[in-house]
Amino acid sequence: MAVKIKTQYGDVDISNEVIATIVGGAATDIYGIVGMASKNQIRDNLNDILNRENYSRGVVVRQEHNAIIVDIYIIISYGVKLSEVGRNVQDKVKYNLQSMLGIKAKAVNVFVQGVKITDDLD
Numbered sequence: 001m002a003v004k005i006k007t008q009y010g011d012v013d014i015s016n017e018v019i020a021t022i023v024g025g026a027a028t029d030i031y032g033i034v035g036m037a038s039k040n041q042i043r044d045n046l047n048d049i050l051n052r053e054n055y056s057r058g059v060v061v062r063q064e065h066n067a068i069i070v071d072i073y074i075i076i077s078y079g080v081k082l083s084e085v086g087r088n089v090q091d092k093v094k095y096n097l098q099s100m101l102g103i104k105a106k107a108v109n110v111f112v113q114g115v116k117i118t119d120d121l122d
Contacts, residue, residue, distance in 0.1 A: 003063050005102070014103070016059075016061045017056050019068070019070070019103075020059035020061065022096055022097065022100055023070055023096070023097070024058065024059060024072075026093045026096040027092070030085060030089050030092060031080075032077050032084075033074055033089070034075045034076060034077055034116045035074070036059075036074060037075045037114055038113075039071070039073045058074070059073070064106060067106035068097070068106065069105070069106050069107045069109070070093060070097075070109070071109045072089065072093065073113045074110060074111070074112060074113065076114075076115055077115070077117075078115050078117040082112060086110040089108070089110050093105065093108045094108055
């Protein structure tokens with residue numbers, strides 16, 4: 001399923017893989033995010049961090065009228081404030097979707113699938 005945008009010049013179809021790559025790239029740039037997780041860890045048999053090619057397994061995109069709803073599944077670093085990291089992810093994802101694709105995100109839902117202890121935090 002693709003997101004469809006109607007313009008005065010015609011229709012634009014943006015695939016979910018493109019949106020997932022943009023969303024995943026935005027999320028993994030946030031301090032405190034270790035990486036993306038699969039939305040169906042048991043079915044996909046993945047407890048690992050997703051690489052850039054598999055971001056679509058950790059992002060669900062639904063279209064509602066002229067806006068989209070994004071569900072993003074992440075793994076965070078131990079010791080960071082969950083609410084602050086979640087808010088930062090929401091803000092950056094909304095900004096990137098608007099600036100790169102011209103799509104307004106109605107909601108960005110963040111699901112923390114795991115916590116990982118990293119050496120980066122002191």
